[in-house]
Each structure stands twice: as structure tokens, then as C-alpha cells.
Amino acid sequence: MNEFNIHRIREDFPILTRRNFNNKQLIYFDNAATTQKPKQVIETIVNYYKNINSNVHRGVHFLSEEATTKFEEAREKVKQFINADYSEEIIFVRGTTEAINLVANSFCKNKLNENDEIIISSLEHHSNIVPWQMLCECTGAKLKVIPIDSNGDIIFEEFIKLLSEKTRLVAITHISNAIGTVNPIEEVIKTAHSKSIPVLIDGAQSIQHKKIDVKKLDCDFFAFSGHKVYGPTGIGILYGKKELLENMPPYQGGGEMIQSVSFEKTTYNTLPYKFEAGTPNIAGAVGLASALDYITQIGLDNIATYEREIFEFATEKIQDIDGIKIIGTAKEKANIISFLLNNLHPYDVGAILDNEGIAVRTGLHCAEPLMKIFSINGTVRVSLAFYNTKEEILKLVEAINKAKKLLT
Numbered sequence: 001m002n003e004f005n006i007h008r009i010r011e012d013f014p015i016l017t018r019r020n021f022n023n024k025q026l027i028y029f030d031n032a033a034t035t036q037k038p039k040q041v042i043e044t045i046v047n048y049y050k051n052i053n054s055n056v057h058r059g060v061h062f063l064s065e066e067a068t069t070k071f072e073e074a075r076e077k078v079k080q081f082i083n084a085d086y087s088e089e090i091i092f093v094r095g096t097t098e099a100i101n102l103v104a105n106s107f108c109k110n111k112l113n114e115n116d117e118i119i120i121s122s123l124e125h126h127s128n129i130v131p132w133q134m135l136c137e138c139t140g141a142k143l144k145v146i147p148i149d150s151n152g153d154i155i156f157e158e159f160i161k162l163l164s165e166k167t168r169l170v171a172i173t174h175i176s177n178a179i180g181t182v183n184p185i186e187e188v189i190k191t192a193h194s195k196s197i198p199v200l201i202d203g204a205q206s207i208q209h210k211k212i213d214v215k216k217l218d219c220d221f222f223a224f225s226g227h228k229v230y231g232p233t234g235i236g237i238l239y240g241k242k243e244l245l246e247n248m249p250p251y252q253g254g255g256e257m258i259q260s261v262s263f264e265k266t267t268y269n270t271l272p273y274k275f276e277a278g279t280p281n282i283a284g285a286v287g288l289a290s291a292l293d294y295i296t297q298i299g300l301d302n303i304a305t306y307e308r309e310i311f312e313f314a315t316e317k318i319q320d321i322d323g324i325k326i327i328g329t330a331k332e333k334a335n336i337i338s339f340l341l342n343n344l345h346p347y348d349v350g351a352i353l354d355n356e357g358i359a360v361r362t363g364l365h366c367a368e369p370l371m372k373i374f375s376i377n378g379t380v381r382v383s384l385a386f387y388n389t390k391e392e393i394l395k396l397v398e399a400i401n402k403a404k405k406l407l408t
């Protein structure tokens with residue numbers, strides 16, 4: 001096991017030295033929105049544009065070949081990172097949102113009618129709600145929602161009751177971005193599969209914190225975004241089982257996804273290119289591969305152990321503050337602490353924290369239905385990454401106390 005040296009790790013993230021408009025040192029607790037990028041990733045992207053930039057799968061010249069090699073090596077790296085069987089199972093997309101839209105449009109659209117149902121949970125981000133609602137609107141299918149209890153855990157017996165011969169897909173988040181619940185996805189997948197129902201996992205909030213093994217999980221689809229795992233924005237991954245992807249029609253039309261085109265008829269390319277219409281985000285893919293290398297080198301086990309320690313520390317310190325109510329107290333939680341302070345508006349608390357250089361997210365967290373279940377208009381959300389420290393958490397506690405004093 002590599003040694004986990006927090007001071008050395010922090011030196012990899014140039015942005016962490018920034019100061020805000022009050023000359024306060026940045027404390028970045030908005031990691032669920034996007035993670036910061038280590039210099040190794042930044043340098044890889046700069047080097048790509050300086051020395052390799054070219055289009056892929058198109059040119060005979062050496063630059064195009066080099067870019068193609070880097071791009072395909074990135075696919076291979078993602079394959080290994082999530083332990084997929086084949087690199088054709090790795091589709092480059094813009095992010096989690098596009099991955100889910102791809103499945104909604106390609107896997108489901110032409111197959112669904114008014115007798116069919118899609119199951120999601122109450123914990124979903126809008127990206128795992130709206131594509132299914134749009135699909136239901138144009139096919140007549142129904143959206144069924146797994147309820148949660150007051151802690152923010154899905155009610156498993158209710159999930160079992162929702163499964164029926166009408167269910168065409170279960171689409172569920174691994175970790176809730178708004179309240180941090182870790183869903184029991186292993187059991188969800190097993191239970192759905194016992195009725196031959198495929199499962200899509202929204203891994204936007206888990207890929208950066210947990211070892212993902214798609215073979216062991218046996219999920220049918222897994223979606224994640226590069227920018228939440230220390231990589232660049234604009235790149236993400238849809239993993240799908242090969243036999244499913246092979247039987248799915250293309251999602252978008254254009255260059256790259258075709259084999260031959262005439263005005264009469266077009267035939268489509270093989271996997272994975274069938275789903276990658278147009279010039280892909282080559283620098284993004286190369287940057288993502290570099291990010292995966294970076295966290296592999298630190299060690300996912302080291303990251304998980306350290307993050308657990310600071311998460312427990314932060315939870316304890318925040319809940320000890322008089323007037324705090326933590327929203328979401330699920331059996332298993334990770335990295336996200338959502339709270340309300342007395343009856344103060346989350347935005348006002350966030351603005352005071354911002355004055356102190358502390359970046360948090362406030363509001364509905366793109367999970368409006370979940371906030372409605374808790375009968376609230378939003379929360380203050382602290383989301384942690386492995387470059388955060390206990391000292392930063394103590395400064396956060398100080399700043400929350402200051403906000404309380406100033407606002408009440």
C-alpha cells in the first residue's frame with residue numbers, strides 16, 4: 001500500500017492555494033458538483049494540445065495516429081478501472097447526463113408502450129428522472145418511484161412490490177448527491193435480475209469514492225462523469241454489457257458512427273463507435289485516463305480509508321453545532337453532509353461561508369423531488385474529497401458558528 005501523504009497530495013492541486021476576494025484561503029467543499037484537477041491531469045491535457053492534437057480514426061498522418069492511440073488507450077484504461085470485459089463496452093459521452101439519455105433513447109424508446117414501467121428511486125438527481133419522464137411522455141410508459149424512509153434509505157420491500165412483468169428497467173443512483181445515502185445496489189441488481197429486469201446505475205457520486213467492478217456488480221449499465229473523478233469536464237462514460245449495446249440502435253447520427261452512407265441507406269459502425277457520432281472529446285478522454293492513473297497511484301483503498309475518517313469527523317463536528325439539522329441519516333452514507341441551520345435560508349449561510357473562503361453548494365442540488373419529500377427548500381451541502389483536511393473542517397465549523405451569530 002502506498003503511503004497516504006495529505007500534504008504531498010495537496011501540492012498536486014494548484015487551485016487549493018487560491019484566495020478569495022477577502023484574501024481568505026480557499027476551502028473547497030463542493031466536490032460533489034465537480035472535483036479539482038491535479039497538475040498531472042492539467043499537464044496531460046496541455047501536452048495533448050501542444051504536441052498531439054489531431055482528429056482520431058480519420059487521418060493517415062502520424063499525429064492522427066498518435067491521437068487515435070492515446071484515445072483508444074484511454075478507453076482501455078477506463079475498461080480496466082471498472083473491470084469491464086471488453087473495451088467496446090466503454091462508450092465516451094459528455095457525462096452522466098448524456099449516458100442516461102443515451103440509454104433512455106436507444107435501449108428503451110422503440111421498445112416501450114403504455115403497458116411498460118421504468119423504476120427509479122426518490123433519491124435521484126434530475127439527470128436520472130427527466131430522461132425517463134421524457135421517454136414516458138412519448139411512449140405512454142409509466143414511471144414508478146421507490147419511496148424512502150425518514151432517514152433517506154430506500155424502502156426495499158416497496159421496491160420489491162414495484163417490480164413486475166411490466167418493468168423494463170430499474171435506474172438508480174449509487175450515492176445520493178443531495179444527502180449522501182449509499183444505496184444497496186448489489187441487492188437491487190440481484191433482485192431485479194431475479195425477474196430478468198436490467199439495471200442502470202448512476203455512478204456520478206460513487207466512481208470517485210468506491211472501487212467499481214462492473215463485472216462483480218453485474219449491472220447492465222453504469223454511467224459516470226469524468227469531472228467528478230478529478231478529470232476534465234465534457235467527458236463521461238457509459239458502460240453497457242456488450243450483448244445489450246450490440247442490440248441497441250445508434251443514439252445520434254453523424255460521422256464516426258457510420259460504416260457506409262448513401263442517400264438511400266446508411267449502415268452503422270460497430271461498437272463502440274456506433275454510439276460516438278461526431279468528433280469526440282479526445283483531450284477529455286486523455287485527461288480522464290490521466291485522472292484514473294492518478295487515483296490508482298494513490299490507491300483507492302487509501303482514498304476510501306482517509307475519506308471515511310474525515311467524513312466521520314465532519315459529521316460529528318457539524319452535528320454538534322447547536323441549531324444544526326442534518327438532512328439524510330441513512331444507514332450507509334458517504335462524503336456528503338447536507339444540513340439546515342436553525343430556520344436560516346441555505347443561501348444566506350452559503351454566502352457567509354463564501355466570505356470565509358469556504359465553497360459549499362446551497363439549494364436543491366438538482367434533486368427537487370427529494371427536497372419536497374423532506375418538505376424543505378434546499379440545504380447547505382458539504383461534500384468532501386481526499387484533499388480535504390480536518391483543519392479545514394474545523395474552520396468550517398467556526399464559519400457556521402459565525403453565520404449563526406450574524407444571521408440570528
Ligand code: C6P
Pocket residue numbers: 032033034094095096097098125127128173175176177178202204205225361365366
Ligand atoms: N451532480 C451536484 O452538484 P453531469 O452534470 O452529467 O456531470 O452529472 C449529472 C449527475 C447525475 N447524477 C448524479 C447523482 C449527480 O450528482 C450528477 C451531478 C452535481 O450534485 C451537479 S448538479
